[in-house]
Amino acid sequence: MMVPFSHVLLLAVILFALGAACAIARRNLIMILIGVEIMLNAAGLAFVGASLRWQHLDGQAFVIFILAVAASEVAVGLALIVYLQRRTGSVDANRYNLLKG
Amino acid sequence: MTFYTGIFYVLAFITAIATFMAITRRHALHAIVYLIISFFGTALLFYLLGAPFLALLEVIIYAGAIMVLFLFIIMMIQIRPSVQTWAAALKQWLPVILLGGIAFSLAVAMVFADPATPIPLKPAVAGPREFGHFLFEQYWFPVEIASFLLLIALVGALYLGRREGKSPANQTEKAP
Numbered sequence: 001m002m003v004p005f006s007h008v009l010l011l012a013v014i015l016f017a018l019g020a021a022c023a024i025a026r027r028n029l030i031m032i033l034i035g036v037e038i039m040l041n042a043a044g045l046a047f048v049g050a051s052l053r054w055q056h057l058d059g060q061a062f063v064i065f066i067l068a069v070a071a072s073e074v075a076v077g078l079a080l081i082v083y084l085q086r087r088t089g090s091v092d093a094n095r096y097n098l099l100k101g
Numbered sequence: 102m103t104f105y106t107g108i109f110y111v112l113a114f115i116t117a118i119a120t121f122m123a124i125t126r127r128h129a130l131h132a133i134v135y136l137i138i139s140f141f142g143t144a145l146l147f148y149l150l151g152a153p154f155l156a157l158l159e160v161i162i163y164a165g166a167i168m169v170l171f172l173f174i175i176m177m178i179q180i181r182p183s184v185q186t187w188a189a190a191l192k193q194w195l196p197v198i199l200l201g202g203i204a205f206s207l208a209v210a211m212v213f214a215d216p217a218t219p220i221p222l223k224p225a226v227a228g229p230r231e232f233g234h235f236l237f238e239q240y241w242f243p244v245e246i247a248s249f250l251l252l253i254a255l256v257g258a259l260y261l262g263r264r265e266g267k268s269p270a271n272q273t274e275k276a277p
Contacts, residue, residue, distance in 0.1 A: 009208075013204070013208040014208075015117065019120075025193050048146075048150045064236065067162050074167050075258040076254050078170060082262060
């Protein structure tokens with residue numbers, strides 16, 4: 001017999017919280033993107049667990065779309081990071097204070 | 102406690118520890134390497150939870166493509182490791198640790214205070230053939246939308262990444 005579904009959810013919660021902490025607390029833009037990736041991955045894990053729990057393939061289909069969204073988000077995000085680095089010479093989120101009064 | 106249950110807990114432990122190591126590294130390169138371990142662990146968890154095709158995609162797309170993209174960008178732009186005093190770091194991490202701890206303890210409490218008896222997951226495997234049939238019969242329209250999203254992301258990344266030859270900032274760079 002396998003593990004109960006709640007333990008899979010618990011692991012997904014742990015991973016999601018770690019990703020959110022990374023996205024909030026780090027100041028490097030690349031680390032912020034990594035945190036978003038970890039969060040999307042945790043959501044995918046919860047979806048796959050739910051798919052097995054209810055014996056239905058909908059959850060697995062959603063993970064495909066999560067993969068597509070993650071890939072496109074990383075492509076655009078990294079292009080933005082390169083653009084910002086070329087423009088300001090820094091990838092530190094705290095140093096983008098052009099609009100600060 | 103069967104063999105698969107043990108494997109699940111070992112993989113869950115490895116994944117959680119690798120993710121924790123990844124988010125606390127100072128240098129982004131080390132974070133990427135730990136994250137690849139974490140994604141491999143997740144891929145094996147997907148395999149264990151009956152999604153072999155998704156496990157493959159996880160390794161190919163997440164651990165392969167996306168992480169290599171991150172590595173390229175890290176090598177392309179030079180990052181100075183940020184110098185931060187302990188007080189500033191604590192000010193940044195303290196709310197996160199507090200709120201994350203509250204969320205985590207709530208989740209644990211919910212899991213263990215659940216009045217319903219925990220239902221053990223029955224092992225089942227959805228092979229690539231059934232999965233593909235299901236995806237392209239039930240979800241053909243979202244698949245089209247996802248492909249459009251990828252196309253738009255490609256165009257956007259190309260537009261953002263182009264070199265502008267006419268802007269004055271670039272000319273001053275090229276002058277010396």
